[in-house]
Amino acid sequence: MKQVELVNGDLRFPALMAGTGDPVILLHGFPDTYENWAVQVNALASxxxxxxxxxxxxxxxxxQPGNGDYSLYAAVDDLMVFAAxxxxxxxxxxxxxxxxxGYLACAQSPDTFCSFSALAIPPLRRLPQALLKVPEQILLSGYMQFFQLPLAPEAWLKRGNMAGVEALWRRWSPDWEPGLYLDNARDTLSQPGVISAALAWYRALFKVWRKEHQKARAWLSRDIATPTQILVGSRDGCMSPKLLANTVVESDFSAGVAVHEIEDAGHFLHLEHPDAVNAHLLHLLKATHCEC
Structure with missing residues (x-):
């Protein structure tokens, strides 16, 4: 495994890379770091x-873009450039x-993606309606409203040795000791500008008047024509597994969709139970093939 760099315009994205064969891109979440994919990178390379x-x-x-664009539209553009x-x-x-x-990219450009594995997040297309049927998710997502405030979220996350970041990890993946994974996340989020950039992703969600937001939202109405699987932890403290019953509709996935619940796993399921998650990842990869 080695450190490499992917490029989109004047932006430079550090990355882990290993192996030869069909390419697999792994995208992390919040509050996390690309370095925590190391176990999966090695397993896929092997x-x-x-x-x-x-x-x-x-x-x-x-x-970190000079124009401050942290919209999902811009993130999809990054991914498409990486794929190219x-x-x-x-x-x-x-x-x-x-x-x-991933959901948006596969809806927007299904021919680019040979398979898609979504971890911890249900399909976005029907998520707004699902919130009405799973009210507990509104409480679980309260942090997103807090993140809209100026300055206070940054201060809360940074206090002490990133105590706010640790609080989220422990709330979202209860009764699990994150150890080095949490240390890696702290190190990444401690770099200049990263905390504010990470929060900007959440703040961009509410800028519904922006053309980037409207374009990305339009993609949600499209079916996903990429073979897809969704993996969730049974004890996820961030996204309720109950959402799946109201968001997974087979007709929305014309190339098929499978759902797997990982027992006794929280939000960071791929770090808590890597063997179980890796088995599912490899099963879908082996069932599909990229011809670049």
């Missing part, structure tokens, strides 16, 4: 794939924000 896990936009000083640099067709694995980007 299975005959080229695994690449880049930082999301803003999660390193070199990939890797040959044009890729497998995709996304956790948290990475999964949200």
């Amino acid at each position: 299975a005959g794939y080229t695994a690449i896990a880049p930082a999301l936009r803003g999660y390193a000083p070199g990939c 640099q890797l040959g044009g067709r890729v497998h995709l694995i996304g956790h948290d924000w990475g999964a949200a980007v």
Whole structure:
């Protein structure tokens, strides 16, 4: 495994990379780091794939855009550029924000993605309506409203040794000791500008008047024609597993969709139970093939 760099214009995205074979892009979420994909990168490389896990936009000083655009539209553009640099067709694995980007990218450009594995996030298309049927999610998502405030969220997350970040990890994945994974996340989020960039992703969600937001929202109405699987932890403290019953509609996935619940796992399911998650990831990868 080695450190590499992916490029989109003047933005430089650090990444982990290993292996040879069909390319697989892994996108992390919040409050996390691309470095925590190391176990999956090594497992995919050992299975005959080229695994690449880049930082999301803003999660390193070199990939913080001067125009402050942290919209999902811009994140999808980053991903499409990465895919082109890797040959044009890729497998995709996304956790948290990475999964949200993946749903939109697969809806917008299904021919680019040979398969898609979404971790911890249900399909976005029917999520707004699902909130009415799973009211507990409104409480779980309260942090998103808090993140709209100026300055206070940054101060809360940074206090002490990133105590706010640790609080979210422990709330979202209860009764699990994150150890080095949490240390890695702290290190990334401690870099200049990263906390504000990470929060800007949430703040961009509410800028509904922006053309970037409207374009990304339009993609949600499209079916996903990429073979898809959704993996969730049974004890996720961030996104309720109950949402799946109201968001997964087979007709929305013309190439098929499978759902897997990982027992005794929280939001960071791929870190808590890597063997179980990796088995599902590899099963879908082996069932599909990229011809770049």
